[in-house]
Amino acid sequence: MKHVPKETTDEALIQEFLDKGGKVSVGKTKPAPAELGLSKNVWNAKLTKEEKAARDKK
Numbered sequence: 001m002k003h004v005p006k007e008t009t010d011e012a013l014i015q016e017f018l019d020k021g022g023k024v025s026v027g028k029t030k031p032a033p034a035e036l037g038l039s040k041n042v043w044n045a046k047l048t049k050e051e052k053a054a055r056d057k058k
Contacts, residue, residue: 018024047055
């Protein structure tokens with residue numbers, strides 16, 4: 001996924017943020033809670049027997 005800066009983004013503003021000690025980093029996403037019972041991160045798709053067995057086996 002490419003990051004394309006918007007036309008309204010001011011380079012001077014970005015540089016000022018970085019000069020003040022700001023940093024740009026990539027965030028990490030958390031896995032979905034097991035209690036939700038999501039299959040392949042899809043809502044309303046319950047876990048299959050194999051997926052439940054694999055989850056409980058850990």
